[in-house]
Amino acid sequence: xxxxxxxxxxxxxxxxxATSTGLSNEKLGMWVFLSSECLLFGALISxxxxxxxxxxxxPTPKDVYDIPFTSVSSFVLLMSSLTMxxxxxxxxxxxxxxxxxxxxxxxxLGTIFIGGQVYEFTSFVREGLGFTTNIFGSxxxxxxxxxxxxxxxxxxxxLSLVGLSLRGNLSQERAxxxxxxxxxxxxxxxxxxxxxxxxxxxx
Amino acid sequence: xxxxxxxxxxxxxxxxxxxxxTGGYHPTEVLYVKIAIILAxxxxxxxxxxxxxxxxAHLPALMVMMVVKFALVIGxxxxxxxxxxxxxxxxxxxxxxxxxxxxVMITTFRYWQNL
Numbered sequence: 001x002x003x004x005x006x007x008x009x010x011x012x013x014x015x016x017x018a019t020s021t022g023l024s025n026e027k028l029g030m031w032v033f034l035s036s037e038c039l040l041f042g043a044l045i046s047x048x049x050x051x052x053x054x055x056x057x058x059p060t061p062k063d064v065y066d067i068p069f070t071s072v073s074s075f076v077l078l079m080s081s082l083t084m085x086x087x088x089x090x091x092x093x094x095x096x097x098x099x100x101x102x103x104x105x106x107x108x109l110g111t112i113f114i115g116g117q118v119y120e121f122t123s124f125v126r127e128g129l130g131f132t133t134n135i136f137g138s139x140x141x142x143x144x145x146x147x148x149x150x151x152x153x154x155x156x157x158x159l160s161l162v163g164l165s166l167r168g169n170l171s172q173e174r175a176x177x178x179x180x181x182x183x184x185x186x187x188x189x190x191x192x193x194x195x196x197x198x199x200x201x202x203x
Numbered sequence: 204x205x206x207x208x209x210x211x212x213x214x215x216x217x218x219x220x221x222x223x224x225t226g227g228y229h230p231t232e233v234l235y236v237k238i239a240i241i242l243a244x245x246x247x248x249x250x251x252x253x254x255x256x257x258x259x260a261h262l263p264a265l266m267v268m269m270v271v272k273f274a275l276v277i278g279x280x281x282x283x284x285x286x287x288x289x290x291x292x293x294x295x296x297x298x299x300x301x302x303x304x305x306x307v308m309i310t311t312f313r314y315w316q317n318l
Contacts, residue, residue, distance in 0.1 A: 023287055031290045035297025042301030046309050053317065071250045078246060082239040082281050170275050179282075186281045190273050197269040201249055202262060 030180045033143050034187045035184060041191050044146055045198060048139040052203070055134035061203045064124050075117035076194045077151075080109035081189045084182045094172040103178075106185065107158040110151050117148045143199065154185045230279055238279045245272050 019025050052061055087102035121141070129137045161178055162169040170177070232236075245268050252261055278284040283291045309315075 010271055021289065023289060028290070028293065032295045032297075035294050038294075038297040038301040039304070042305045046275060046305035048307055050312050050314055066255045067250070071246075071253075075243065077244055078242055079239065081242075081276060082235060085234060085235045085280050089235070183281055188275045189280075193272045193276065197249065197265050201252060201265055 012173060024176060027176060027180055027183075030183050034183065035043045037187065037191075041143075041146070041194075043144040043185075045194065048076060048143045048199060051135045051139040053136070055136045057134060059124075059127055059129045059133070060136060061140075061199075064127050064129050065125070065203065066120070067200060069116070069120065070196065070200050071122075073113050074192060076109050076116070077189055077192050080106045080113070081186050083109060084185045088175065088179050088182050091170070091172060091175045091178050096165060096170075099170075099178070100162055103158050103162050103165070107155050107162070110155040110158070110185075114155070116150055117144065117151075118166045143195065147188070147195060150188045150191070154181075154188050157184065171202070230282075230285070234279070238275055242272055242275055 021028070083102045083106040087099050087106060090096075090098035090102055121144075124137075129140075130136055131141045158181065159183060161170060212287070249265060251257075252265055257264055261303050283294065
């Protein structure tokens with residue numbers, strides 16, 4: 001049985017299981033999940049596009065959006081994708097210290113982004129835009145709120161990786177685990193690239 | 204780690220890309236930084252559309268820049284350019300389905316007439 005596994009044409013990735021495709025099931029699973037997430041965010045973005053300018057009364061997007069502030073938040077999230085790939089790269093080389101440093105930096109940048117979103121939501125509420133104020137508010141908070149929850153889940157996963165690393169349960173052989181969580185993180189970033197353009201700048 | 208893995212790691216600096224645990228290749232850190240700089244520059248150009256009047260080019264330019272940024276992140280940071288093509292097809296299938304379904308949906312609600 002062991003000999004068969006070693007000589008099989010579908011030899012698994014280091015630390016993984018043999019698969020019929022020769023690909024990592026976990027990684028393929030994450031790509032399938034991200035593919036399905038396109039449909040989720042597609043629904044939210046298109047709903048926003050349909051509803052954002054159909055409010056009977058204000059506030060409207062032009063009344064509340066603070067583009068310079070959101071631009072800084074967007075830049076922070078964009079740069080977190082760089083720190084994420086550097087974390088994967090460090091682990092691939094077996095540099096555990098830098099891996100933890102980049103993972104923590106990514107989590108910190110994600111937290112700054114979420115802090116910015118909380119500040120933005122709070123200021124919008126102060127300006128009179130609640131979740132049920134008008135149809136623009138409902139569509140806006142649902143879309144950006146869902147994205148914010150995704151970022152928060154990503155931050156928790158990053159911190160879990162740091163915890164695993166500190167306990168010695170994350171090694172060079174498990175670089176794919178970090179890469180898969182990195183895929184999720186980058187996806188959250190590309191969704192924000194779309195939201196920032198379509199929701200904020202195009203408006 | 205196997206002997207092959209050790210050899211691959213030693214060859215890291217000599218290659219434009221580095222091997223990963225699954226036998227695929229990842230870009231080097233220098234390339235990652237270059238991509239991040241390009242992304243930052245495109246973002247700056249996007250923000251400039253808010254500060255400066257781009258005229259009728261405003262919306263098309265924003266859409267092009269968004270697509271370029273999207274492609275750079277999924278191609279380089281998510282490694283689709285270097286990984287097995289199956290991953291690309293799986294992701295593009297979902298993305299294309301989403302784009303098609305929701306273009307039909309907003310067209311049904313006469314979204315384009317309001318632009």
